[in-house]
Amino acid sequence: MNTKIKLIATDVDGTLVKDSSPDVYDEMIDIIKKLTDAGIRFVIASGRQYGSVRKMFARTDRELDYIVENGAHILLRAKNYSITKMERRYVEEIMQDLRSLYKDGCHVVASTPHGCYLESKDEEFIHLIRDSYRNDVTLTDDILSEDEEFVKLAVYKKGSIRSLGEGILIPKWKELVKTTMAGEEWVDFMDFSVDKGNALRTIQKTLGILPEETMVFGDNNNDLGLIQAAGESYAVDNAVEALKKEARYICPGWKEKGVWQVLDALYQELAEDN
Numbered sequence: 001m002n003t004k005i006k007l008i009a010t011d012v013d014g015t016l017v018k019d020s021s022p023d024v025y026d027e028m029i030d031i032i033k034k035l036t037d038a039g040i041r042f043v044i045a046s047g048r049q050y051g052s053v054r055k056m057f058a059r060t061d062r063e064l065d066y067i068v069e070n071g072a073h074i075l076l077r078a079k080n081y082s083i084t085k086m087e088r089r090y091v092e093e094i095m096q097d098l099r100s101l102y103k104d105g106c107h108v109v110a111s112t113p114h115g116c117y118l119e120s121k122d123e124e125f126i127h128l129i130r131d132s133y134r135n136d137v138t139l140t141d142d143i144l145s146e147d148e149e150f151v152k153l154a155v156y157k158k159g160s161i162r163s164l165g166e167g168i169l170i171p172k173w174k175e176l177v178k179t180t181m182a183g184e185e186w187v188d189f190m191d192f193s194v195d196k197g198n199a200l201r202t203i204q205k206t207l208g209i210l211p212e213e214t215m216v217f218g219d220n221n222n223d224l225g226l227i228q229a230a231g232e233s234y235a236v237d238n239a240v241e242a243l244k245k246e247a248r249y250i251c252p253g254w255k256e257k258g259v260w261q262v263l264d265a266l267y268q269e270l271a272e273d274n
Contacts, residue, residue, distance in 0.1 A: 002232050003269050006213040008035065009043035009067065009200055009226060010259055012053060014219040015236050017254050019183050020132040024056050031263045036063040038270055041207060043067055045196050047154070047182040047222055049111055050075060051136040070182065070222050071199030072151040072190050073113055082202065083113050084191045085149045090177050094189050095144055097172075098155050106161070109135075110143045111152040117143045125156070153189040160184050181221040181240075188222065197225020204229070215266070217251070217259045218243055234262060 013019040016028060036042050044053050045067040053068060054061055066075040074082040091110075098108045099119075107120040109129060115136035118129060130137045140146055157164065165187035173179045178195060182188040196218075204214060212231035218224075219239040227233040227246045235247035236258050244250060252258030 001266055001269055002212075002215070003266070003273055004213055005040060005215045005232065005266065007041045007043065007204065007207065007209045008215045008263070009045045009196075009203075009230070010217040011196075011219060011223050011226065012044060012046040012048060012056070013183055014238065015217050015223070015254060016259055019185070020128060022056070022132050022134050025257065025260075027257065027260050027264075029057070029059050031260055031267060032057070032060050033063070034267050035263065036060070038267070041065055041203075041209070043200070043203060045071075045200065045216070045218075045223075045226055047152075047186070047188055048133060049073075049116060049135050050113070051115060052133050054078070055134045065203060067196055067199040067203070069111055069152045070178075070180070070188055070190055070194055071196045071225075072111075072194045074199050074202060076203070076206070080113070081206075082199075083151060084194050085151055086153070086177065086189070086191050088149075090189075091150050091153065092144055094153055094173065094177070097169075098153065101155065101157075101164075104157070104164075106155050106157045106164075108143070109152075109154045109156065110146075110148075110150050111154070112148050112150055117146055117148070119143055128156075151190065152194075154182065155187050155189075156185055158185060161187055183220055195225040196223060197227075197229040200226055200229040215262075217262075218247075219253075234259070 043065040047070045050068045072084045107125045110117045178190045214230040215232035216230040217234045233247045234249045234251045235243045236253040238253035
């Protein structure tokens with residue numbers, strides 16, 4: 001294992017924990033503390049909002065860097081560093097398109113840097129976003145009437161949205177905005193420049209850290225950029241095949257706490273070297 005690692009970045013849902021989990025297990029918090037105490041920068045790289053992951057990692061929040069909203073929002077040591085907003089015209093056009101899917105059981109989340117808006121009246125979905133993802137939620141009759149600048153739109157369908165996402169939504173919008181599968185039940189839309197990999201490269205450049213000094217973990221299509229930006233890249237064994245092909249290594253999945261296993265082994269090697 002490369003003990004020259006200076007930066008670690010990991011996805012959350014499907015990588016560290018089961019999708020939509022409200023918390024992360026204690027061993028993960030403990031190893032993050034050990035690694036950051038050893039001088040390694042640790043990045044939480046998620047499609048979630050900052051408010052959600054901040055609550056998950058509250059016990060070590062101030063020591064962390066964040067790539068959230070798939071890279072539309074970057075925070076260093078939990079302080080805003082970069083926010084990339086969507087063009088209003090695309091927000092309006094995509095929202096009109098996504099509203100046509102409400103009848104098919106789909107729901108939309110419109111994210112800002114400080115919270116999110118829902119038009120849905122479905123109690124189960126509201127509970128998912130507010131209580132499972134622990135987002136800061138505002139309910140509204142009309143997202144487009146809100147005086148906000150949005151960083152991401154996300155459409156959800158319980159069970160799976162993959163056929164709709166990969167078959168219709170992503171091909172339809174991919175020339176105008178960045179759009180990606182973000183788990184089995186989500187399709188995300190951001191500014192064309194937004195990508196977890198671009199965000200990680202921004203952090204690497206800012207901190208003077210090289211790709212070969214970077215270790216990353218992911219499971220889904222929105223982690224491809226992350227994998228490509230690091231020399232030490234891991235796909236969990238429950239990852240999509242496209243990610244497994246790009247990653248340098250495969251590690252056990254979230255059920256086996258695979259990311260923790262790799263990080264604990266890294267820490268043990270660092271301790272032996274010292």
